[in-house]
Amino acid sequence: MRKPDTIEHLYLDFDSFFASCEQQRRPELRGRPVGITPTTGNDGMGSGGVIAASREAKKAGLRSVVSRRDALKICPDMAFVPQDPAFYREVHHGAQASIKTVLPIAKVMSIDELSCELRPQNIDDPLGTAVRIKRALAEGIGPYVTASIGFAPNGHLAKIACKEDKPNGATVWRPEDLPDALLHIPLGGVPGIGKGMTARLEQNGITDMAGLLATGPKQLRKIWGSVAGERFWYAMQGHEVITQKSKRGMIGHGRVLPAKWRGLSEPYGCARMLLTKAARRLRRENFYANTLYVSLKIRARPGEEPRRWADATELHSANDDRTCLKALDRIWQPLAAKLEQLPFVNIAHVMISFSGLVPIGGRQLDLWATEDPERQRWEHVTRTIDQLNAAANRSLITVGPWSPPPGGNAGGKIAFTRVPQAEDFW
The missing domain is CATH 3.30.1490.100 (DNA polymerase, Y-family, little finger domain)
Structure with a gap:
């Protein structure tokens, strides 16, 4: 298992991707809370619950899937827009083409998340790389579909870093910045730690990031109940962890x-x-x-x-x-x-x-x-x-x-x- 001595990975997460796509193509939606719904109502507007929200709605406090009624309590002026998955797919591929003008894409995680392996020039100037990516996205698909970017020694830490300065930010965590850069993050804010695992960690006396990082890999393996806990520890410590490709279930x-x-x-x-x-x-x-x-x-x-x-x-x-x-x-x-x-x-x-x-x-x-x-x-x-x-x-x-x-x-x-x-x- 190798521990990089510099940043090697970039992780990009689009900001409120589905709602941002709608704001890009519909000027009347820009600057206002938007809720994406699963179906179209009789009036042509969205109907059903909100399954994705714009950054304006999130800033107002709308955090997860909610009913239309509850969404209006938080954002009385919310615009409801029926989903258009085929359009979002087109934007996704356009975004990929724009990013590839700056550096190759190593892996596409989902329609709104991807990662890249850094080349020497990107390692020397990560923030400049982020600026070039953002410029390419603005020119290729429009300025309202933005992305937050994280740089770190491994992909796991880069994914955490990209959440630090949302929306439309860029965060660099070099090895010398760790583990201090992680200490303020709650356990539930780390990929791989859900509600159930947070409760399990707390049952074992681990209540914050400092306690998690101070716990040994074998102990985390025991808490996780599998080798995944040990791999998680090494990833959080900045190691490059190679895992087997998961099988489709x-x-x-x-x-x-x-x-x-x-x-x-x-x-x-x-x-x-x-x-x-x-x-x-x-x-x-x-x-x-x-x-x-x-x-x-x-x-x-x-x-x-x-x-x-x-x-x-x-x-x-x-x-x-x-x-x-x-x-x-x-x-x-x-x-x-x-x-x-x-x-x-x-x-x-x-x-x-x-x-x-x-x-x-x-x-x-x-x-x-x-x-x-x-x-x-x-x-x-x-x-x-x-x-x-x-x-x-x-x-x-x-x-x-x-x-x-x-x-x-x-x-x-x-x-x-x-x-x-x-x-x-x-």
């Missing part, structure tokens, strides 16, 4: 339904569409799935908080549309029969996900799911459908009904942990 899509789509039939149509989208991703990323998971948020009485309902079924290493849709029916039909007996049903959210992923080529079928001719035929049919849809650049052919909810973004939505692919918006 699931692929899925979810959707908040508009008010007129919250009965029984419309959510089922949405579930079929989301499942088909997720199955396409399975095939594009060369996976089979062994489990289908369906989750709904359901109100059984007007005005009550929605309750989560979920169920799962086995797939036996499948990724073709017909097998996956039949599995959805095994879950949905018994639930629908129960819901039909209720005097009131409001399904507010649908989520479909595949888990138990295995790479294509590593599939092992059990005795009850042999490679029978029917499965082989439908896998071939699905591959042909994918090719035709790709050629048409849209969902030209589907297995059964195709029912996107109002507002577009059929299967595409704001993605906080990945960059959507163009196919997500077909």
Whole structure:
């Protein structure tokens, strides 16, 4: 394990990315609080809760996902804008092109975060590098989509540093600045320490950053319950920690339904569409799935908080549309029969996900799911459908009904942990 003697990494985090994209293309939104919503209302404005907010809204105290009503209590003049994920994806790629004019991008973490490895000229003049990146972004995509940048010996510390001077700031932590530069940061402000881990650390007498840094790596390994705790300690001390690439655990899509789509039939149509989208991703990323998971948020009485309902079924290493849709029916039909007996049903959210992923080529079928001719035929049919849809650049052919909810973004939505692919918006 190597400990760099200078800064080697840059971490860039766009400021309120989704709302900033809207402010860049719509001058009337600039300088005012903006809330991005999942759907479009009857008046063409955003409806539903706020899922992303502008820097003005955050400055006023809006910190997380909130209802429209609660958002208005904090920001009475908030503008609600329906999400436009395809547009945000375009801005993301434009931003990447602008940054690459200054230095190469090493890794894209999500649609609004990325990292770069520094070259000698960047190490000598990190703040000048930050200025050039910001200038390139302003010239390439516009001055309202800004970014905060951190420089540090490793990527983990650079990510923490970039949060220090938000929005639109730049922070440099050289080895000689550490650990003093970290001491004011609360435990919950460090990537890798959530509420549960904060409570676990406090149970072990670690209540602040000084206590965390003074704890040995073996002790953190014990507290974490895995080698991740030991790696975390070395990363916080400025070491370059090389970790194995994490394996994908699931692929899925979810959707908040508009008010007129919250009965029984419309959510089922949405579930079929989301499942088909997720199955396409399975095939594009060369996976089979062994489990289908369906989750709904359901109100059984007007005005009550929605309750989560979920169920799962086995797939036996499948990724073709017909097998996956039949599995959805095994879950949905018994639930629908129960819901039909209720005097009131409001399904507010649908989520479909595949888990138990295995790479294509590593599939092992059990005795009850042999490679029978029917499965082989439908896998071939699905591959042909994918090719035709790709050629048409849209969902030209589907297995059964195709029912996107109002507002577009059929299967595409704001993605906080990945960059959507163009196919997500077909």
